[in-house]
Every structure is written in structure tokens, then in C-alpha cells.
Amino acid sequence: MVVTQEALEDVGGGVRAGQWRLVAAQTRHLVQSCLYVRGLAYGGEPYLYEDGGAVDPCARVPDDVRVEGLRFVHEANALAADPTGAEEWLGRLRDWVAVAQRELGLNAELPELRSPNGMFGGLRLVRGWQEAVDELGLPALLPSEWIKPL
Incomplete structure (x- = not known):
């Protein structure tokens, strides 16, 4: 969840600064990390990115969750052309990440790391x-x- 939390903070900072390429790149990273975390709740295997091996971030993730996550990536890319609604989009993304936290039993707000x-x-x-x-x-x-x- 630390990787997910860092990426979410980067996305929020990118939205505030209007850095849409950063928003797109970090949203992709965030969604992949969050899908991996959500897969743990459905029996996926623990994996650390630093190990360098190949991993399917969508392993064991229900299709509707995967599709919703990838929709956020698509929408992040579209923000570069039209940033209208970026704050609303960011709110939905934060809510989606919060579900992953709750599925793992992390009911408290995660601390800010990179701000x-x-x-x-x-x-x-x-x-x-x-x-x-x-x-x-x-x-x-x-x-x-x-x-x-x-």
C-alpha cells in the first residue's frame, strides 16, 4: 500500500499542477499497484516490485474491478486534452483506492508520505x-x- 499511497499523492500533485503526462504515468502505476493489492484479497500471491520478476498485476482480480481500474488509466490520458472534471475524477480515483485499503483491513487513513x-x-x-x-x-x-x- 505504500507504493499505492505514493502514486496517489503524485497523481494528486500532478492534477493540482496541471502536469497531465505525470498524471497519466502515475495513474497507470497506481492502478497496476492497486489491482495487485486488490488481488491479494482474492487469493493472489504476495510480490515485491523490487524483486524484478514478472508479475500479472491483475491476478485473481475480478473482471469488473480490473475494467474499472483500466478505465481510470484511460481517463487520465484524456485529461491532457481536456482537464475539465479532473478534481471529480481524482475524487473517484481516491475512493477506488480506499476500497483496496478496506479489503485488506486497513480502515484508517494512510499517512501522507511525499507531501x-x-x-x-x-x-x-x-x-x-x-x-x-x-x-x-x-x-x-x-x-x-x-x-x-x-
């Missing part, structure tokens, strides 16, 4: 203060294991 209000905002704040912390010889703001490269 200034989420974790990225905190990292920006820490980055801005790190130089002063270093000059004063104070302890690090974040534990070293949090900032190690993956």
Missing part, C-alpha cells in the same frame, strides 16, 4: 538544520540507521 505535510516535510526540516547541528557538535537529529543508503 510537505508528510514525511518529506520532516526530512526537509531536518536537512535544513543538519548544518547547524554539526557546527555546534550536537547529536544527530535522526538515528544513523534511518539515513543509511539502501
